[in-house]
Amino acid sequence: MLWQNAVVQKGWLSVRLGASTCKAETAFCIEPGWISAQELPCAVPGSRHTEVPWIYSDARPLPPPEYPPHVVYVPQGLMSSRTAFANLHKSCLEKGLAIKFVTSASTPNLQVVLVLVAGHQPLLPTSNSGRISSDSGQEVTGPFQTHLVSASPNYHYHDHDLQQQHQQQPVSNATAAAVDSVAVTPATSEVLQQAAGHDMTCLDTVSPAATATTAMMATGTPAQARKATGPVPAWKIQACFNGYFLLFKPERDLQPGQPYNIWWKRRNSERRNRDRDVLIWREDLRQLGPRQPNGLPQSEQAVRLQGYWDGHSSQCGAAASPRLLHCGQVQSVMSDHTFLYVTRPWWPRPGDPQRTLEPSRSDQLDGFLRECNCGEMKCGKLRARQELKRLREEGVSYQLDVRHGSCLGKEHLGVFAGEPIPAGRFLFEYVGVWLLDGEPEAREKVYEPAGLHYLYDLSHRYELFEEREVRRISVVGGGDGGGGGAFKKRRANRAVAADDLHAEVPLVVDATNVGNVARFVNHRCEGANLISVNVCMGGLDENHMTILIRTLRDIQPGEELTLDYQAGLEPEEKERIRAKPEGLVPCRCGAASCLGFVFPHIDRAVRTWSGKARRNAAGSRRLLVTMAMSSPATTTTTTSTSSISDSGSGDGGAVAAAAVDATTTAAGSVVSTGGPVPGSRACKLSDHLDRVEVIKAMTDLGSSEQQRQLQPLRNQRNQQSEDNIEDDEGDEYCCVSAEAGNISLGGSGASQVLRDRPGSGSLGLDLDLDSGKAGGLMEGGAVASPFLEVVSVVSPDSRGSNADCEDVIVVSCAAAVEPRRAPGPGVGSGAVRDKGAEGEDAQRLAAARVVSCALPGLMAPPKRIRLLRATASSAVPGGAPQQDSRTSGVPRDAVELAPQP
Ligand SMILES: C[S@@+](CC[C@H](N)C(=O)[O-])C[C@H]1O[C@@H](n2cnc3c(N)ncnc32)[C@H](O)[C@@H]1O
Structure with missing residues (x-):
């Protein structure tokens, strides 16, 4: 018996889970390393995504008991998916493979454990030609079997060679014996524990029956004899997710004419499964308890906020209400502030004069899966939207440290990579409170004297609208979320209506009081490793527009993440600023072409737009990420x-x-x-x-x-x-x-x-x-x-x-x-x-x-x-914070932490 365990994470060549809006999955096209498309009967060559509509739930039917605990899934209603999965299992068994996806409750995409169960078929190469790299970037070579058997979450495959070789080359007897000596284990769970130290909750999903089945396999019983003998108790399963996809080889596009996925169509129209799944998801998360070791919201396990977390005075909303699972209260981000760490945007409850904020609800995430109706906009419909959905549900997926030690100086916090991060990854959303029309300006005026700069604009949207008028569209950011596109005829009539949005659409996210890791990213004039990307998810309002932050290049562990706040400035503007640098905060980025100021003053006069657009654009362009500032109070009496x-x-x-x-x-x-x-x-x-x-x-x-x-x-x-x-x-x-x-x-x-x-x-x-x-x-x-x-x-x-x-x-x-x-x-x-008071109004x-x-x-x-x-007091529980003369005038966002009925 040969057990092979590998943790496959975050690599395009690996299995990766994420949400998808892809509309052309009819079957499986996963190629998790060593499984080729030919081995998957239902694979559609050329497909980009593979639907894995599984849900962990003991209320759902389990895979046939005769299969070892490989893929734990319950299909979501599409018979072809169910069949495809069954075929996958069967294929895996016949090839001597089994796959198990182990996920944690809040980060299902982060930890994918593949358990290769070798039966009578050899699986892995005997050569040392493959490579495995550790988190430190160090390559590890040697007999793969050894490494695989002792694989930890810190090892990732990233070599195609391995995949090809192990399908072709028989494992030598010597290798198999060596591996056997380590890996013949009585229980799948033990193997998994050995392998990963992964989420133990998920390990609980391995049932005794499955273990027995596995043990049976371990004895080398032929595949056709692998049948469970007794009744199979329900697996204990706690995590529950829905609608994820295995992504693979994104560079391969869908073939023209591939059919739309009927299941998604139906799901979107009926919304039935969605609601039910959300309920299950919430319940599962509720059961998992409110606290995370890092003190942040349930879904934000990869971020460490050093020095910001006060466990005693903090609370996570999970205990209070499932609605608040994505929120954790963090003290002392500012000396007198309570900062709410959130993983999804908040916005004012409709019609509430108090402007009480609410988190976006998980069931609103369905919107991400709709076809975007922005028409001609090239808005990063697929990948960016998938990633956004994933981020909002599951949080940041790479280990990030928020700590002092930024190049800006000791007192500055910055965000540092805790592990290698490849280029082109959507790391996080710029999360905060959406401000309504006019609010950004008001807040800005208050924030500025306090030196608070946590507002972020969807700055280029104005450009977008302006561009519309000339029938061309350009949405910010380039890359996945950006680009240009022709203005389609059917949209031409709507240009005027869209223009009306100039003054109405909230465009600014305020992360001063409510935000996530993005608010700690510092600015660098040149050589920033992050870029912001505006993402449209199906409409031109705050529910559908947002800002994602993406890596521009590979980032090494320990490297500080930086963003060019002024990336949206035109070259002429930059030149002008360089010639006469002035602004709000002297820049300390140290770049050769530093503009001199983090928030430079910008000459708005260069704009030639109409007054309304110009005014708004001025607000949006002045500090790409910026603005808003507040001021302390002064006198009480005279x-x-x-x-x-x-x-x-x-x-x-x-x-x-x-x-x-x-x-x-x-x-x-x-x-x-x-x-x-x-x-x-x-x-x-x-x-x-x-x-x-x-x-x-x-x-x-x-x-x-x-x-x-x-x-x-x-x-x-x-x-x-x-x-x-x-x-x-x-x-x-x-x-x-x-x-x-x-x-x-x-x-x-x-x-x-x-x-x-x-x-x-x-x-x-x-x-x-x-x-x-x-x-x-x-x-x-x-x-x-x-x-x-x-x-x-x-x-x-x-x-x-x-x-x-x-x-x-x-x-x-x-x-x-x-x-x-x-x-x-x-x-x-x-x-x-x-005022004189008479008559009935006197009182x-x-x-x-x-x-x-x-x-x-x-x-x-x-x-x-x-x-x-x-x-005189904050609406955030915990009472009025101590006053700080610097920030006493700063607007507070009224956040409701009380349970909802
Ligand atoms: C979005 S916050 C970044 C996180 C901030 N360092 C913190 O500790 O909360 C923006 C603030 O960081 C500081 N900052 C960021 N980049 C800077 C730079 N290149 N030079 C000087 N200050 C910078 C400025 O004080 C600015 O107000």
Whole structure:
């Protein structure tokens, strides 16, 4: 009897499991090393993928008991698959081979153990010509049998020769004897343990009956006599996955005319198996317990986050809810932050004014398997999407270390390879919170002063849309996810509709508070070993677009993983930056052609697009990976200086900073006393704010009457800014109503402000702070802490073009003023006054106040007014973290860790 165990991992020449959207698998085409296509009766020559629709489950039928424990699978309904597998088994037996796939629960693709069961047929070559390499890259030569028998997970096949030879050459008696002496084992499980030290849970899948069968084989009983004699108890199986594929030889394309896989079609239309499988999957993971040795989410076993994990104060969501299996709470990424390590994107729960975040659900992953409807886009439909699905379900597959010791300096964390990583691998997704339209800019303004740079753009999407207009499409990244393509006729009519997405589609992932290993990757101007690839999975929204990070070349163990954050910059832009380097963070990458700054200022003026596209593109291009920054608070009592900076793009003032020196009285009045503060970047809020969240961007507030009243203002604005008119494309400025949103720009209160400041060039902002209403300032919003006081009003100023007159940001603080307290008299131009309350509204208005203040330097009404709500405690369990002056103003993402019903 000859036992041969080999761990085959992560190699194109090896068996590899992954998800696939391939639509042309009709049968098996695996070539796991030494099994040729000819040995697989159902193989379709030329196929790229092989469907292995197995699921581990004791609720499903098991392979026929007469087979030794090789492939543990349960086909998913396609009879041809079932037959194909049975044939595979049979073929393996006849050839003296058996295959067992051993996987762990969360990383089924990571560990594939092939158990070659040699019967009467010789299997392996006697020569030493094959090669096996260890993790250290060292080649090991010698009699293969020896190595195979003692194979550990650290050894990988990577030689075709071996596959060919062992099919042809008989094993010598001497070799067989030598191997026998090591490998004749009474139990498959022991052999597997010897072989791999793999996941013991999976080893449990080997049943006594299977062991008995194997032992029978070990005695050299002829294949036809290998029958189980007694009843076969159900195998104890804990892992359960579905829909994976054995990939092989991806360079071989599908043959034209290969039939679509009926099974997938049916599965996609009925979704029946999908739902059931998800349930099983969740249940299995639940049973496996919440904790992982690395402290990260269940599915993220390959990543080690040194120094970031505090086991005592951390928790993994698995215990609380299956929904949170992919989330682990990590303390102290920032000194006062709780960081959630997640393996899939999160986004706000629809319709929730609190903007509570939810992880993408596993059953949403089905979307990955749909045909992409982006038509003409070359979006990495197959491999990138398969990899994305796999990553979201199973986590990172290569050992990665997040630790100090980056080339940037001791204090910097970086990501290091823990094992060799070949070129062209999709390593991880840039995971975080999808920000909605406008949020990136707001956050950016807050993050910047705190030096936080964890926003990542789907930057080239704008280019994509722009390109659409000229009937050419280019999606970022090149390689698997990129490329160009002709614009198909049937899509031509949709170009305009797609263009509308400019302002609507979330394009930025924020990994400041919620993210994965990708957020720790540092920048290198030249010679980065990673690249980002935008992946479209079937639509043009955040559910369907994402960013994958792929290796550009082979990476050695211990090497730091780096990404060129500015890879999307055009050569001219790079030259310009090199000639005049300025930006946010001096670059320490040490590359010869270093740009000088990690987040260099970029001249947006080079863009020739329409105003809207240009504005958005500016946001996306300025720091490819970047932006957002926040600021600490300052005063609790009297003076707070508020200013807000450009988002770091150095565009000469397109969204130039404006500042308001505001004095907050005990009564909550806000007095605007100053104009723009050149060069100021801080956006200082009250220091008791530890969470600021965007409540609403008011975009359409004007009643007709007020619109009429504001017409002079609008005319003034139009004269001042032609560009704005072009930009607006018909929509009116938003800023005008006391009725619609209790906020008025240029309304009666604001008029008072303007009267107080004749010739100031300011517009007035009039806020009706009505704490008697649910949601305070917000209409109907279920806001726990009503707005009581305006702490600061921040607006873009008129310096520069004013063409991109963006948001007015009103930061409102819940804690400073008691409700119903009559505010003191207004001071200066920005008075807080009681609004007269009479009649039926008296009660309600008793708690209401109107705050008016000037928006100095604002020459044209802004398009959007954003209301930020600040609260004093984090929504993340564990209580409010300690304050850090550096990060106290940083937005916190409200993440719900409580179990769902
Ligand atoms: C996405 S994070 C990378 C992880 C970061 N090192 C950490 O410890 O969390 C980006 C931040 O890393 C730093 N960084 C990355 N690459 C850099 C470089 N080449 N030079 C200087 N700082 C860099 C900057 O401070 C930047 O704000």
